Each structure stands twice: as structure tokens, then as C-alpha cells.
Amino acid sequence: MLSKRPPMGFNTWNTFGTNISDEVIRTTADAMVDLGLLDAGYEYLVIDDCWSKRERDPETGKIVPDEVKFPNGMKAVSDYVHSKGLKFGMYSCAGTRTCADYPASFDHEYLDAKTFAEYGADFLKYDFCYKPDFANGPLLYRKMSMALKASGREILFSACNWGSDEVEKWIRSTGAHMYRSTGDIFDAFRSMKEIALSQIDKINYSAFGCFNDMDMLTIGMYGNGNVAAKEQEKDFDTYYKTEFAVWCMFGCPLMLGGDIRKLNEFCLNLVKNKNFIRIDQDEECRPPFIVTRCGESITFARVLSDNQLAILCVNFGERDEYGRIYFENLGITAASGVGLHMKDCYTGEDLGVVREHWQTRLAPHDCRLFICDLA
Numbered sequence: 274m275l276s277k278r279p280p281m282g283f284n285t286w287n288t289f290g291t292n293i294s295d296e297v298i299r300t301t302a303d304a305m306v307d308l309g310l311l312d313a314g315y316e317y318l319v320i321d322d323c324w325s326k327r328e329r330d331p332e333t334g335k336i337v338p339d340e341v342k343f344p345n346g347m348k349a350v351s352d353y354v355h356s357k358g359l360k361f362g363m364y365s366c367a368g369t370r371t372c373a374d375y376p377a378s379f380d381h382e383y384l385d386a387k388t389f390a391e392y393g394a395d396f397l398k399y400d401f402c403y404k405p406d407f408a409n410g411p412l413l414y415r416k417m418s419m420a421l422k423a424s425g426r427e428i429l430f431s432a433c434n435w436g437s438d439e440v441e442k443w444i445r446s447t448g449a450h451m452y453r454s455t456g457d458i459f460d461a462f463r464s465m466k467e468i469a470l471s472q473i474d475k476i477n478y479s480a481f482g483c484f485n486d487m488d489m490l491t492i493g494m495y496g497n498g499n500v501a502a503k504e505q506e507k508d509f510d511t512y513y514k515t516e517f518a519v520w521c522m523f524g525c526p527l528m529l530g531g532d533i534r535k536l537n538e539f540c541l542n543l544v545k546n547k548n549f550i551r552i553d554q555d556e557e558c559r560p561p562f563i564v565t566r567c568g569e570s571i572t573f574a575r576v577l578s579d580n581q582l583a584i585l586c587v588n589f590g591e592r593d594e595y596g597r598i599y600f601e602n603l604g605i606t607a608a609s610g611v612g613l614h615m616k617d618c619y620t621g622e623d624l625g626v627v628r629e630h631w632q633t634r635l636a637p638h639d640c641r642l643f644i645c646d647l648a
């Protein structure tokens with residue numbers, strides 16, 4: 274079964290946009306292995322938009338890789354990715370053209386799925402631009418899902434219609450394994466916050482088999498690359514820590530978008546943090562719920578396997594705030610005498626057993642993520 278847990282990997286779009294190439298993919302594959310990212314669980318290497326020539330081959334009708342960007346063809350790239358122990362991902366779109374105006378799969382679903390299978394693809398991201406007005410969105414995703422199943426390879430199907438048509442209500446039935454539920458992220462706390470808050474009421478639709486994808490992570494971009502923001506971020510590292518904590522708490526796919534080959538030590542340690550990843554990948558795949566809200570500070574909790582709980586306090590605001598946990602809101606009554614043995618996932622600090630309530634002061638954009646045992 275694909276997508277038992279939220280998929281993990283890397284996608285080219287955030288950093289490279291159109292500037293992708295055979296070399297970019299090979300060096301990224303090398304870095305994913307050499308830096309321990311594959312060992313940490315990041316297994317898919319996905320090529321996003323802009324990989325093909327502007328038109329299909331007039332004779333075969335197939336989409337053809339750009340010969341300048343990929344002089345050895347796509348199978349050679351895929352073979353290299355596989356030789357490193359990674360899985361290989363491709364991109365197309367349900368409309369007539371991709372979002373960056375390359376040929377897309379409308380009316381060519383079965384041919385394209387077969388082409389991706391010939392490349393040895395293990396993953397397909399499927400976008401939603403240039404959809405003819407008369408076309409039915411759910412049917413387009415159903416078609417590509419069936420085309421992939423008929424292709425002879427097991428291919429993870431990653432839908433990307435940006436949350437339109439109430440996607441969460443029907444996408445699971447198409448056979449998709451993950452689905453983008455929001456517009457595109459850009460490298461700013463403001464964008465990450467908007468995406469996260471927009472999914473609070475929808476995260477219940479995410480579970481094994483088909484996960485809510487809040488977009489590729491921006492960790493390590495520091496204002497560079499294809500999805501750079503106009504504004505200057507004050508404190509990138511705090512924002513990246515909170516982004517990763519929120520994605521893990523929400524149990525979303527973890528698709529890295531920063532240039533892996535250039536990740537600094539802070540970002541590398543962050544995305545390899547075992548405690549964070551343990552929460553993201555928890556086998557029960559439960560959604561979080563809100564425990565307490567104080568101004569712009571929100572505390573989330575999530576029931577994990579092995580009688581554990583994850584708790585995340587986030588300050589989404591621009592001033593210092595308290596992150597608060599009221600145990601009654603967790604369902605842990607004061608009368609029970611039950612407490613939580615809390616461990617900070619980032620610093621490793623053991624807070625011992627805490628009862629009834631707990632609070633911490635949080636700087637703007639900062640967070641604290643805990644794994645807790647009932648005690």
C-alpha cells in the first residue's frame with residue numbers, strides 16, 4: 274500500500290522553478306543520500322513543472338523531455354535516482370497545458386501515464402491549470418488515477434488542485450494518495466501561517482491512504498529561489514522551526530523545497546529531527562485539535578500511538594504571547610490526578626510530570642513541540 278504514512282521527499286519547484294536539469298537532479302540525489310536525508314525518510318525526488326519541450330512529439334503524441342535540460346533523456350535520470358535508493362517523481366497537469374505553459378495531460382491521460390511508467394516514475398504530481406471550463410475536476414483526477422493504475426507500475430498519485438471544488442470531500446475516492454489543499458506557499462512566515470490556519474477545520478479529512486498536503490516546505494531558502502517573498506523575513510530560523518513543527522503536527526507530507534545541496538547545519542538538523550518526524554509519521558495518523566487559544570497563540574494536541582500525546586504551542590503573532598495548556602481541554606481532568614510527562618522535541622529538555630495547566634512565554638513566530646506520556 275502506498276501512502277500508509279505521509280510521503281516524504283524533495284520537489285524542485287520552490288528552489289529551481291524552470292532551472293532544472295539532469296545535473297540538478299543527480300547532485301540533489303547525491304546530497305539526499307550523503308546528508309542522511311534518505312535515512313531520515315525522505316525517499317521521493319520529484320521533478321516539478323518545466324521539464325519537457327514546449328510541444329508533444331508530432332508522431333508519437335508523447336510529451337518529450339527538454340533536450341537541453343535533460344540531454345540523456347528521463348529514463349537515465351530516473352535510473353540514477355533509483356541507483357541511489359531513492360524514488361523518482363514526475364509532474365503533469367489535468368488541463369491542456371501545465372501552469373508554466375508546457376504540454377499537459379488533458380485527453381492524453383493513458384498515454385502520459387504509460388510514458389511516466391516507462392521512465393520508471395514512482396510518483397506523479399498532477400496540477401490543475403488550463404482545465405477546460407466544461408471539464409469535471411473530480412473526473413479528471415479519477416481518469417489519471419486509473420491511467421496510473423493501468424500503467425503497470427505502482428505510482429503514488431499526488432493531486433494538486435489548490436483546495437478548489439471542496440477537494441477534501443471527494444479526492445480520497447479518486448485513488449489519490451495526497452492532495453494539495455491550499456494555494457502556493459512562498460518563503461515567508463505570513464504565507465506559512467495563512468496555509469496552516471486555513472487547514473485547521475479541514476485536517477480531519479487527512480488520514481492514511483490520502484494525506485492533506487500543505488505544499489512543499491520552504492526550509493533553507495532564506496529568501497532565495499523561485500518562491501521568494503517580496504518582504505524581508507526577520508528571523509528565518511524561527512519561522513522554519515515553526516513551519517516544520519506545524520507540518521509534522523498536522524501529519525502532512527514532508528516535501529522539502531529548499532536546495533538540499535546547500536542546507537546549513539541548522540536546517541539539516543531540523544528536517545532530520547527524529548522527534549518531529551516521529552510525530553508526523555505516527556502510525557495512527559490522527560489529526561490535531563485545538564486545546565487553547567490566547568490571542569494569536571494556539572496550542573494544538575494530537576493523540577499518538579503508544580498512549581502518547583504531541584502538544585504544539587505556536588505564537589502566530591507579532592508580539593510575545595503565552596502558549597498555554599489547560600489539561601481539562603485535553604480531557605485530562607484535575608480530579609483524576611493524571612499528569613503529563615513532557616519532553617521538548619527540539620531541545621530535548623525533560624520537563625518532568627506536569628499537572629492541570631502549563632504555560633510558556635513565546636517570542637513572535639516561535640513554538641514549542643512536546644511529546645508527552647500520561648503519568
Ligand code: GAL
Nearest residue numbers: 286321322372373400433457
Ligand atoms: C502550481 C503548483 C505549484 C507548482 C507550479 C508549477 O499550480 O501549485 O506547486 O507545481 O504550479 O507551475
